[in-house]
Amino acid sequence: MNENIKLYVNTIKYLKPSQIYYRINNRVKRELYKKNILKIQAPRSLNVKRKNEYLIHSMDYDPAYLKRFDEKDIFNNEFNFININKKVDLSTAWYDPEIQQLWRYNLHYFEYLYKLAFEYEKSSDNDYYDKYKEMITNWIENNHFAYGDGWHPYTISLRLTNWLVTSEVFNDELERDSAFESLLNESAYVQYRFLLQNLEKDVLGNHYFENIKAIILGSIYFQENDVQEKFEKELLVQLKEQVLEDGMHFELSPMYHKIILEDLIKITYWLKDSDTYKKLTNYIQSMADTLYSFENNFGKTPAFNDSAKGISKDQECLLNTCELHFGIKPNQKYIFGKSGFYIFEDQNKKVIFDNGEICPSYLPAHGQCDALSYELSWNGSPFIVNSGTYKYENGPWRDYFRSTSTHNTVMINSHEQSQAWGSFRVAKRIHGLKRKQFLHNDISFFAGEYLNYLGEKHKRFIGNISGDLIIVLDFTKAEAESESYIHFKPETELDIYTSGVDISTKNKKASLQAFGTERIEKKQGWYSEQFNFKEENDHLVLTKSKQNNFFGYLINLNKTATDLKLSDGNILITNQEMSRSIRLEELEKLL
Template sequence: MSLMSKGKLYLHTVSHLKPSQVAYRLWRRLGGATPLCRGHRVKGDPSCADIGRIPLLQELDFDAVFLRRFSPDDIVRGRIELLNCDTSIDWEKPWLCEEMSALWEFNLHYCEFILPLAKAACNAGGEKYVESGKDIISSWISVHPRSAGGVPWDPYVISMRVVNWLAFYGEAHDTIDEDELFLRKFNDSLYEQYGHLSIHLEKDILANHYLENLKAMILLAAYFDDVETLHLAVARFVEQVDEQILSDGMHFELSPMYQKIMLECLMRVMDVVRTCDSGAHAKLHRSLKSMVDCLYSLERGIERTPLFNDSGDNVSKGTTSLLRCAERHFGIEPSFVAELSEGGYCIFERSVGNAQVKAVIDVGAPGPAYALGHAHCDMLSFELFYNGRPWVVNCGTFAYQDPSRLRYKNTDAHNAPRFGDCEQSECWASFRMARMARMAGWSRMENGLEATMVDYRGRSITRRIEFLPEGVLVRDSSSEKCVPLVSTVHMAEPFAFADGVDSVESCYAPEFGAARTCRQHQVRGVGLVEYFLPVPEECFEQKEFYEFD
């Protein structure tokens, strides 16, 4: 790529940002502080710490889906598996894993793997698991001083880690309270991280990063009885929720995975705010209800996270536990919504033979213009499931820092149309999008929908999807008669497809770091592309009728 071309990409990318983001990025690069407000400094004191101010959310701390990712005995031995990659860690040395990706290293420093140790201690009554968790925390404190900086002191990493440390303490407080030396070290470190985070808030990145920063500030302010910071951080958090949670409950980065991560973030804050700010709690409760409805609608009756934008199954807490937490702690029962009009997802559930077919269709924008880091070229793409099983799949997100990153973000990694000479949008780096496609409009019909997108060069494609008794008909059309259309489809299994269509073996990633085989088909035409997806034959076999929950 020429210097001129790269310069244009940078200019188009920066043009989407808020002026404040550009200013804060330059300010942070120069070493400037980014506190909650000008001149703010945290107060409180390590001696004021009280874990009783941080309510337990065992549905999240001990989520079965989350716990299955870890072996407590392996963790005790220093063997850690994250994102389907494992290695041995010497807790007495800096936690350096040069062979692993930056995302893996971030996850290592989140320390979420200490929660399975707390659960193992509850189940087996074995103090060795709590002691191992304490040793891991003590190791982190010893080998990662603030002066060393780096990933351990990244603001987002701190925001995730302190929640896990507090949850571990809360779940194992009977044992931990007996160790005054450890507790003093623990509180001193948390207070130092609190102070560091308070002047390094990610106001240049915003979006989910800033919301997680504010969540951590709220929990730490409550823990250290810093009332002034608590009220200020809660006010900022409410402002961000108003901006980031759309009217239909979808998080504005439009990732089903981040929908779950942000839902956990919101519930952890709400349980703290409940006793200190009833007005904020009431506002957040309304957003929580819509977020719960959104998640429930997207995932009802299917076995995994829908793969739109950056999404995968082995990062967030499980949907069942999130919904259970919302019901038990906040009295929210989910309701099904077929159209997420602002988030841009349309959902169909149909009976076919002895099966239930579910479709999730993307009819929204790539994401918020100033936060496109997790956006893919997936407009007008769809996923199909029958009896909860994947049928037609997008390719997901294998990794953030990997040579294949852009391949997974490009149009052909999704069940989406494009013109033959370019992508829908200009995804040009792991978290960069320059010129982007836009949605021109869409309408839902009784048995399908029609939607029109405009690619980054200003050319439109209209997709019509119809649900017929024996399958799904997809029709892509454009008034452009000189540029061919390309429509890609990925089958999770070798299901039937039209003869004579280009077909190759490919892969998709329902989890980060784990790829599965799929079959990629490409249909080409000029002005018009049409194909039919017959429902898998087993849907017509005589068996017990499947119903959505």
């Protein structure tokens, strides 16, 4: 069978039958809309509820968020999205194929309206309303019904939300400008109705959640109580599906976790008089606990699956809003049994260890080959990092940043953990996951196991020996060619000696001692903390000796000399303050 056909078959087999049905159904309907066989028209008169509290000042006007948009640039039709700055002709930019699609999507989202609204509220300068009106009018005139990115259900979901929320700020101007008010409301209604008939049930996950958010807001704005009631019920169904029992969003991406939390905060704020309010705040509490547990004193958005800085609101903004509007304060957690994340944290360091699946079985879009990888922050600053997410467009860079070797984990026999392919697909994937927490000879261990898509087993044990010492132990078959990768934040210096590495970063020094290895190499790679921005960084490649099942390394974040010896299947770690032993055969049997 052709290899591409195999990839498709092994991807499609994980989908729900309903996803396949809705993919075909939505595409057929889209063509019928284009041919004017299916139509959506706004009624002659629309009863709207604009004088309502849709805007959440603490979140929509968050200073860090508004810094993304410069009002002078907006007036000049110049925008910086995903680290690409462009001055555009709006009449063509909406659908310009020469512009990166994700950039075009951001233009369609209309998030920059919050900057105009904020400046208008501050100054009452009508120029901000005029620009608001100009941009919305331009979109309506140049995005013909059912054609192009502008009529993708996801862009509708974000744009519709942003149009309706910011219209509250410009209410007085809209009441004086009845022609534009009618144009705005009619277009918003047609988009709302189109979205209702073209929900992303073929994709599900965060896309479908965005659809639900926009539909609930639209139903409140256009006072369609039957639609609101129906989608409040669907919201609860999706929350049960998408928010795992431990509070993590089921796509296992810290970035998308924050995006969904923001959506949930908005929906709950709009539904404060609803019977579902209490249930929604319970989900907010759970998700806020997870966000705080991951990011407090970590110094970055953790890079597991597709995650990048500058897309979602930041931790401080989201948690402040939770407390301000719902009285919710987050709690620290260390074990996330459903999603598979474990956290070590003490005065000097914080480690997040990924023991989870690559993705929900039917939603592989944002999965990366990061099983049993970890990130380490030292004194609140990133130190050992996964490589991140550079772009979504299909191609070598997308493949690179999704690959096993760009994560702090192990590759066996040069085989990827899972078959990540295209922009958003995964065919055969890791399976047979196990995870466990235990104490072994006074060392607290988190451990995990999986089989890669070819059935090759990898076990990893991460032990928290003390505030400054961490041990990482990997188990694969003795005859397997196994490589362990350790990626460092840019500007970290690595000096390799016989059995270890001296590490220097920002006036701090650490060391790494390897064992069970045939060689240690330093290689140059790439780190991307934000979309479309990458930096060179160094990483280590530790090659396992074929005489051993176990290999690994000791990370020492202190200048205290520490000795590591491997003898007769035992590891002995000693310094002036302590002595610890690890019996490898016994350890392996504990998982």
